[in-house]
Amino acid sequence: MNETLRIQQAHRSIRSYKPDPISDAMLDQIVAAAHRAPTSMNAQEISLIVVRDAEKRARIAELAGGQAWVFVVIAIDFHKTGLGVRKAGQAQIIHESMEGFGVAATDAGIALGTLITAAESLGLGVVPIGGIRRNPQGMIALLGLPPLTFPLVGLCIGHIGDDMPLKPRLDIKTFRHDERYDASGYPKAIDDYDAEIMDYWKRIGHSDGVAWSSNLGNFYKQVYFQQVKPVAAMQGLLNDK
Numbered sequence: 001m002n003e004t005l006r007i008q009q010a011h012r013s014i015r016s017y018k019p020d021p022i023s024d025a026m027l028d029q030i031v032a033a034a035h036r037a038p039t040s041m042n043a044q045e046i047s048l049i050v051v052r053d054a055e056k057r058a059r060i061a062e063l064a065g066g067q068a069w070v071f072v073v074i075a076i077d078f079h080k081t082g083l084g085v086r087k088a089g090q091a092q093i094i095h096e097s098m099e100g101f102g103v104a105a106t107d108a109g110i111a112l113g114t115l116i117t118a119a120e121s122l123g124l125g126v127v128p129i130g131g132i133r134r135n136p137q138g139m140i141a142l143l144g145l146p147p148l149t150f151p152l153v154g155l156c157i158g159h160i161g162d163d164m165p166l167k168p169r170l171d172i173k174t175f176r177h178d179e180r181y182d183a184s185g186y187p188k189a190i191d192d193y194d195a196e197i198m199d200y201w202k203r204i205g206h207s208d209g210v211a212w213s214s215n216l217g218n219f220y221k222q223v224y225f226q227q228v229k230p231v232a233a234m235q236g237l238l239n240d241k
C-alpha cells in the first residue's frame, strides 16, 4: 500500500464543506493532473470550466445541487477538435456519432477520476455532480458553451466540513471477473448488499435511506435526465451517424 492507493481506497463523497478558499496553487495542480491524463487518439476533446464566482456557483446549486468552494464542469468539446479538423481541410462528423459521445464520455470520466485523486491527495473533499444534466441548457447558457459542446458532469471541490464514513460497495466479486465474466454470485451479493447499505444508512442517521436495489428501481425505471438527448442534438451532437 502506498499513499496514492491509500487515498484512492479511502474515497468518499463529501457533501458538507467549509467556506475556506482553495489556493490558486492547489487548484492549478489539480487541473494540471487532469490535463496530463490520457485521451483517446490524443484528441483532447473535453474542456474544464472552473467556476469560483459565488453567484455562478449559487446558480449551479439551483440547477443541479452541490455546493463547495469551486465547481469544475467537464464538458465534451468537439468545437475545439472541429477547428483542427477544419485546418486539415476535412469536415468533422465524429461528434454526430455514438462513438464520438462514448469516447468523449470516457475521456471525461478519466479526467473526473484524476481530478478526484488529485484533490483528495491534497486533503480536500469532492463530490461529482451528474445533476448538471438535469438542465443542460441552463448550464450551457451560464457557461457560454458553444455548439458541439455539452456539459457532462461537474465536480465540487472544497475543504471538508462534516466528513463521511466510506460507503459500502457490492462485493468485489461482482466487479472483478478473472478471465471470464461470471454473474452467478450476483443475486446473493445484491441481497447481502441491500442489507449492508441499510445498516450504513442507519449508522449515519439517514432515516430515508433505501436499499441499493430500491434506489436503482426508483431511478432506472425511467430516463431520469430527459433533456440530455434533445439538448445534445441541439448542440449538434448525437445525430445518429
Ligand SMILES: Cc1cc2nc3c(=O)[nH]c(=O)nc-3n(C[C@H](O)[C@H](O)[C@H](O)COP(=O)(O)O)c2cc1C
Pocket (backbone or CB within 6 Å): 011, 012, 013, 014, 064, 065, 066, 127, 128, 129, 130, 131, 132, 153, 166, 167
Ligand atoms: C458521474 C457521477 C455523477 C454523480 N452525480 C451526483 C449528483 O448529481 N449528486 C450527488 O449528490 N452525488 C452524485 N454523485 C456521487 C455518487 O452518489 C457517489 O459517488 C456514490 O453514492 C458512492 O458514494 P461515495 O462516493 O461516497 O463512495 C455522482 C457520482 C458520479 C461518479
